[in-house]
Amino acid sequence: MKAWKAASLLGALAIAGAVGAQSKSTADGIAEYRKMLEDGNPAELFEAKGENLWKTQRGPKNASLEQCDLGKGPGVVKGAWVELPRYFADTKRVQDLESRLLTCMETLQGLNAAEIAKTPFGRGEQANMEALAAYVSAASNGMRMNLPQAHRDEQVMYELGKRAFFFRGGPMDFSCASCHGESGKRVRLQDLPDLTKNPGDGIGFAAWPAYRVSSGELWSMQRRLNDCYRQQRFPYPGYASDVTVALGVYMGVNAKGAQSIAPAIKR
Amino acid sequence: MNHKITLTAAALVATLVVAGCAALQPMPSSQELDAQAAAMMKASFREQGIATMDRIEQDLGQKACSSDKAPSAKVAAQIEEAALASVKWPADGKYLGDWKEGEKLAQNGRGMTWTDKSTDPKGNGGSCYNCHQVGKAELSYGTIGPSLYNFGKLRGVADPADPKSAEVVKYTWAKLWNSKAYAACSNMPRFGHAGLLNEEQIRHLVALLLDPKSPVNQ
Numbered sequence: 001m002k003a004w005k006a007a008s009l010l011g012a013l014a015i016a017g018a019v020g021a022q023s024k025s026t027a028d029g030i031a032e033y034r035k036m037l038e039d040g041n042p043a044e045l046f047e048a049k050g051e052n053l054w055k056t057q058r059g060p061k062n063a064s065l066e067q068c069d070l071g072k073g074p075g076v077v078k079g080a081w082v083e084l085p086r087y088f089a090d091t092k093r094v095q096d097l098e099s100r101l102l103t104c105m106e107t108l109q110g111l112n113a114a115e116i117a118k119t120p121f122g123r124g125e126q127a128n129m130e131a132l133a134a135y136v137s138a139a140s141n142g143m144r145m146n147l148p149q150a151h152r153d154e155q156v157m158y159e160l161g162k163r164a165f166f167f168r169g170g171p172m173d174f175s176c177a178s179c180h181g182e183s184g185k186r187v188r189l190q191d192l193p194d195l196t197k198n199p200g201d202g203i204g205f206a207a208w209p210a211y212r213v214s215s216g217e218l219w220s221m222q223r224r225l226n227d228c229y230r231q232q233r234f235p236y237p238g239y240a241s242d243v244t245v246a247l248g249v250y251m252g253v254n255a256k257g258a259q260s261i262a263p264a265i266k267r
Numbered sequence: 268m269n270h271k272i273t274l275t276a277a278a279l280v281a282t283l284v285v286a287g288c289a290a291l292q293p294m295p296s297s298q299e300l301d302a303q304a305a306a307m308m309k310a311s312f313r314e315q316g317i318a319t320m321d322r323i324e325q326d327l328g329q330k331a332c333s334s335d336k337a338p339s340a341k342v343a344a345q346i347e348e349a350a351l352a353s354v355k356w357p358a359d360g361k362y363l364g365d366w367k368e369g370e371k372l373a374q375n376g377r378g379m380t381w382t383d384k385s386t387d388p389k390g391n392g393g394s395c396y397n398c399h400q401v402g403k404a405e406l407s408y409g410t411i412g413p414s415l416y417n418f419g420k421l422r423g424v425a426d427p428a429d430p431k432s433a434e435v436v437k438y439t440w441a442k443l444w445n446s447k448a449y450a451a452c453s454n455m456p457r458f459g460h461a462g463l464l465n466e467e468q469i470r471h472l473v474a475l476l477l478d479p480k481s482p483v484n485q
Contacts, residue, residue, distance in 0.1 A: 159304075164308065167308060171463060173328075173461075178411070185411050186410050188397055238312070
């Protein structure tokens with residue numbers, strides 16, 4: 001029912017936007033729209049599902065994820081999201097939230113991480129991943145992005161992420177920077193955050209995962225990046241692949257100090 | 268027993284060295300990072316539908332424009348020269364098509380993603396409004412590129428067939444065919460050169476920009 005309410009509000013907003021022409025910026029409209037939905041973000045349904053999944057014994061090992069170490073010690077969820085991606089000593093890798101959840105699902109629950117990574121978004125275990133991402137990010141809602149950069153591999157991933165961000169390719173010569181390398185730009189009416197720096201509280205990296213009203217889905221950062229690459233006309237980025245983690249480090253470190261509003265609500 | 272303690276101590280030191288190694292290891296050089304990034308791109312993507320892996324094999328221009336620093340003036344000139352030389356001019360000397368078809372193409376942002384079925388330009392749009400103001404009636408336009416409103420009028424094109432207009436007509440064609448002819452690191456796609464639009468479609472877009480009857484020039 002909340003999704004329903006959201007959809008009708010979106011319709012009203014679209015009409016208001018068309019009538020009022022551009023007297024009000026899209027950003028203002030969206031901010032107002034978010035305000036209206038503040039007490040009814042459907043992402044809450046995903047959070048509840050995620051919390052339940054976190055605590056439920058599942059998989060061949062019949063274990064919950066309650067001992068999963070997201071970087072702040074086994075079982076600590078609060079504050080984990082605003083410090084990811086980060087280096088993990090047990091896997092000797094820099095991991096983002098989804099990559100780390102895959103590790104926990106495999107080691108603790110005995111689920112097959114490679115199989116989950118191959119599953120299309122929104123289906124099977126991937127639907128569970130989105131709920132888990134909503135749950136974990138919600139526990140850091142209101143906190144400020146604070147990714148660690150002390151470990152050498154975290155610094156290396158930042159540098160690799162920066163190179164990926166500016167990498168031009170595909171039939172349209174696009175890179176991430178084509179749309180997100182300057183402030184004050186937009187595509188059609190959509191404002192584009194400048195991700196080469198901190199774009200502000202609750203903008204860009206600090207606004208995902210998010211519930212998308214237009215599709216009724218909860219999009220994790222992995223899914224957001226995947227759709228960016230689709231629109232960039234690139235080949236398909238692997239789920240939790242190095243390029244996606246490196247971009248997470250680059251954007252997350254740049255966003256240091258930005259307040260996270262995840263799970264946010266988007267058109 | 269003393270011997271044993273020494274051994275244990277030695278083992279402990281060795282463990283500490285190994286543990287500390289990752290943190291103490293120096294950062295790779297800029298060139299090493301470039302090589303690691305290139306390997307990462309190859310390993311992280313896979314082909315999906317029409318979006319094949321050759322899409323991340325960069326040409327000279329893409330490579331030179333892949334950092335937060337612009338290429339040297341010499342490299343930029345080289346890219347622009349090659350881009351201009353790549354322009355395929357209309358075989359029949361006809362540069363302008365139908366501006367109404369051009370407007371439809373300007374509105375259409377589809378094509379070339381992994382969810383599209385074919386790379387045939389017939390199914391593609393020009394995505395112009397994504398980044399530019401074009402006609403005044405469309406309020407939903409992007410701002411990555413400059414406004415194109417009054418494009419022909421501002422350049423003094425009263426009659427595109429007039430020889431006095433030839434220079435602007437050719438520039439417009441070449442800019443659409445290969446945008447890098449005039450700016451090495453232009454954000455604009457190379458519509459003709461990259462096979463995003465065919466000759467007929469580019470004619471329609473030239474008409475949208477230069478035809479005095481087009482809403483762009485009202």
